[in-house]
Amino acid sequence: MAVRPPIAPAGQLCGLFAIDIAGFTDQRRDEHVQLYLRESMYRMLDRAFTGAGVRWRACRHEDRGDGVLVVLSPALPVDKLADPLPERLRGLVRVHNRVSSWDARIQLRAAAHMGPVYQDAHGYAGDAVSQLFRLLDAPRFKQALATSGREFGFIASEYLYRTVILRHATLVDPAEFQPVPVPALGP
Numbered sequence: 001m002a003v004r005p006p007i008a009p010a011g012q013l014c015g016l017f018a019i020d021i022a023g024f025t026d027q028r029r030d031e032h033v034q035l036y037l038r039e040s041m042y043r044m045l046d047r048a049f050t051g052a053g054v055r056w057r058a059c060r061h062e063d064r065g066d067g068v069l070v071v072l073s074p075a076l077p078v079d080k081l082a083d084p085l086p087e088r089l090r091g092l093v094r095v096h097n098r099v100s101s102w103d104a105r106i107q108l109r110a111a112a113h114m115g116p117v118y119q120d121a122h123g124y125a126g127d128a129v130s131q132l133f134r135l136l137d138a139p140r141f142k143q144a145l146a147t148s149g150r151e152f153g154f155i156a157s158e159y160l161y162r163t164v165i166l167r168h169a170t171l172v173d174p175a176e177f178q179p180v181p182v183p184a185l186g187p
Helices: 031-051 083-101 127-136 139-148 158-165
Strands: 014-023 060-063 068-071 107-119 123-125 152-156
Touching: 014 031, 014 127, 031 068, 031 083, 060 123, 060 127, 068 123, 068 127, 083 107, 083 152, 107 127, 107 158, 123 127, 127 152, 139 152, 152 158
Parallel strands: 107 152
Antiparallel strands: 014 068, 014 107, 060 068, 107 123
């Protein structure tokens, strides 16, 4: 396997995608179920990214226990994060849930953003990465997905929404998006 060069420590503009398994540590899920869910999540990500025209192996990713941070190379198109990646993931989650036991059913939250990314010996950092996780963990987003009964929720940063989703015809209907308050960076 070829070694992928790291993203420049000085920061490059990259597409960012984060995913999280809702209710991962629910009391009905022991470690065996959690390991199965992680394996299923990675399999879905591989298939969804590859199906969206972005080879999973061309992406850098960092495990987050019940989720994953995905950093696209600056050479990869960020529009794939809005179309068709979310729809592919939603379809894969639907199939997974149809064939899984109740305890192994999965609900995924996903967030997309773009911005400068920095890398050090411990992983990826920068304001763009921090903002991505503020989106993913936004209380109103989490609550809306939890009460919806849907299997997949997707949130995009205002910047990605304005520059990609609104400006390009995609499978994602811009009218389906609702503004969500997200904690700001800084003091």
